[in-house]
Amino acid sequence: MKQLFSRHAVAAACALAFGSACAETLLSIDARAPTAQPVTGHLRLGTAVAPSGQRLGANNQYLTLDGQPWMPVMGEFHYSRSPADTWEAELRKMKTAGITVVASYVMWNHHEEHEGKFIWQDNRDLRRFIELCAKVGLKAVVRVGPWVHAEVRYGGIPDWVVTSMRTRGDDPEYLRHVARFYDEIGRQLRGQLWKDGGPVIGIQLENEYNLSGPEQGAQHIATLKKLALKAGLDVPFYTVTGWDGAVYPSGEVTPVFGGYPDEPWATSTSELPPKETYAFRFDSRVSGDLGAQTAAQAPGTAETDIALTPFLGAEYGAGLPFMYRRRPVVSPDDIASMLPVQLGSGVNLMGYYMFHGGRNPVGASTLEESTATGGYNDTTAINYDFQAPLGPDGQERAVLTKLRPFHYFMHDFGRRLAPMTVRRPELTPASPADLKTARVSLRAAGDSAFLFVNNHVRQYPMPAQQDVRFAVKLPGGVVEFPRQGIDIASGAYFIWPVNFDLDGTRLRYATAQPVTRLDLGAAGVTYVFAASAGVPVELLIDTPSGTDVEAANAQRTPDGVLLQGITAGTGKAVTVHRQGGRDVHVLVLTPEQAQQLAVGEFAGQRRLVLSAQQAWFDDGALQLRSTGSNRFRMAVYPALAKAPAGVRAAGSDGVFQAFEAQLPERKPTVSVTALRAAQPAPAILQGGLAKAALQPIPEAWRTAAKWRIDVPPDALEGLDDALLQLDFTGDVGRLLAGTRMVDDWYYSGYPWQIGLKGLLAAQGKAPLSLAVLPLRADAPVYIPREGRPDFRGEPQIARVDKIGIVPVYRLAIKP
Known part of the structure; x- marks a missing residue:
């Protein structure tokens, strides 16, 4: 049974429950009202024209x-x-x-x-x-x-x-x-x-x-x-x-x-x-x-x-x-x-x-x-x-x-999204605490729109939205999609297009998120989408006379060419040939690939780079930074005319050209020596403007445990940098060069790192040490469940779990 929700529909109870007994759920948004035209004249701006004429x-x-x-x-x-x-x-x-x-x-x-x-x-x-x-x-x-x-x-x-x-x-x-x-x-x-x-x-x-x-x-x-x-x-x-x-x-x-x-x-x-x-x-x-x-x-x-x-x-x-x-x-x-x-x-x-x-x-x-x-x-x-x-x-x-x-x-x-007006769906959560009702919004202008979905709330798992479809009411008619109900997993969030222009070809909808557009000149235009985790990729492409769609599993329907079962990855999912226009290619990356994507100027044109390493563009060159591993891999689209120096060709990855490199491995170590054990820490005072826990007074540091840290003089040899990682369990940590504090940290379970390049420059010849103020079991502070230590019946805790050096390698790739 198909259900079209309105604000007062009795069927809303099913939408709130999203239980297995519910049939298909059609979430409706009415975007037929005219889009308000922008109004100017109220804001008194400063000089807004650059010497180049840009305004x-x-x-x-x-x-x-x-x-x-x-x-x-x-x-x-x-x-x-x-x-x-x-x-x-x-x-x-x-x-x-x-x-x-x-x-x-x-x-x-x-x-x-x-x-x-x-x-x-x-x-x-x-x-x-x-x-x-x-x-x-x-x-x-x-x-x-x-x-x-x-x-x-x-x-x-x-x-x-x-x-x-x-x-x-x-x-x-x-x-x-x-x-x-x-x-x-x-x-x-x-x-x-x-x-x-x-x-x-x-x-x-x-x-x-x-x-x-x-x-x-x-x-x-x-x-x-x-x-x-x-x-x-x-x-x-x-x-x-x-x-x-x-x-x-x-x-x-x-x-x-x-x-x-x-x-x-x-x-x-x-x-x-x-x-x-x-x-x-x-x-x-x-x-x-x-x-x-x-x-x-x-x-x-x-x-x-x-x-x-x-x-x-x-x-x-x-x-x-x-x-x-x-x-x-x-x-x-x-x-x-x-x-x-x-x-x-x-x-x-x-x-x-x-x-x-x-x-x-x-x-x-x-x-x-x-x-x-x-x-x-x-x-x-x-x-x-x-x-x-x-x-x-x-x-x-x-x-x-x-x-x-x-x-x-x-x-x-x-540029397409900014002028679009926000449209409220026919069913909305009663409050931010309502974790069951679908969280959906739409922005639309004319017959074009973007659908926004969020099924994630921090620290509060939301139920999966089961067997869901959408009905977007636009001036030119209703767009219902996808063809079959989908499950939106707990924690999922995404943006989907409706009546999206692919350089003259209309994409009626896609169950994937637009990411970027790449102009390849005579070779056409490539649009990159990202698949939404757990959701089958489905596209419906309008095909007026003179338009051909090249794709696997293409089905002609009265509304255009329907593409279902698209496998996300680095291969071209679709190519649209349009008489009198350039070809349009569509890539649909997996969510993981989309997270590895960097877009920028490299080797004379805007390109896509996929790499698990940190990447950035630097005056036409590509910089890759790898933390903890001396191995590098990248994939580039469109292909380079020749392999850059310092990397070796590694075949192809779909339409991407792959390269690999490896730098000499470095394994810097650090030695840690206990200097003194913690003493009983004083009770946490409360007060101040917030009338809550106050940071311990300076004199409380006499109770801190302390360790000496010895970093070898060649720790940075062959590296771009290295990260000193200080894993401790306690209340507050202070990294000292002699008697001078060079960094500090509140314990939370989140890793504390400091770059050795800057640290060694600040340290000079002074000895390096770590002081840890004990965390009392009765401390009235919030630490997330994942980081809250097990005191095992003890009144306080102050310990070093691990101190190590994580090497950081960098590879500069010049075309």
């Missing part, structure tokens, strides 16, 4: 580039938390991962820790960082604060300001210092703004600002914008964060939004309820608690501006920080499953915080947020790993491979 713009729905819809992907990378000599390679990694805009805070106390003494050198060299963004081909948004949060001491405002004047308002003394800080930033960015032909397209003012009252509120944001313009910071876009009741002068700035899969700033010592980050939003833009440290008094400007501004993101968590009282570990799927949800909710700029991890510089004091300096949270003094897709030492995390296909989708097909 940036914004309407109430989306951003534009040269008058066309533009859907960038923005990733946060803090230059002052990363070594300057690594910036270029890390930016290239981000670009290869599909990032188009780099965002970075300018942390005031990183530059003017002492009044009047500005530092703009080395890893604080903002100008050089922005110049490298331009060199690599990335645009930039500079988040100037002056209060930035960023888990930094006093939110980035220097001590000498905090302790001597009123901040975050129009206090004249404060504004004088802010103006001088902005002037310094303006000098650093002179010639680097969009209007000058540079990469800086945006300035963010303040952060999480919801203060009201005399000299505060929208007035203060307007003042900051005036100061920025006076400092020469004339850019197309001015933004503010829009959550937690944000206030700002409507039309002068554009709000940006975010959402996180957990709340490290919360006080709960157990799992949180299901987060609304995984639920489609049809009437709002704010996705839950984002950790603002001030309380709003009323709904903010972002709520009243919702029809006037585009839905832009800046802080969707690409990972999470560990805070002392709460240390949630997220999986790659916890992060990547947010993509179809945010895009299906209408987001037209996907912005991540953080995309690249880092480490705090150490000055006259440590520069982390802490309850000791009045902060709401305790964070590690140096480490800012954030479980980011790119770690502090440039290591690729598994989450990056899950995100990358979505980024390529936005790059190549965002």
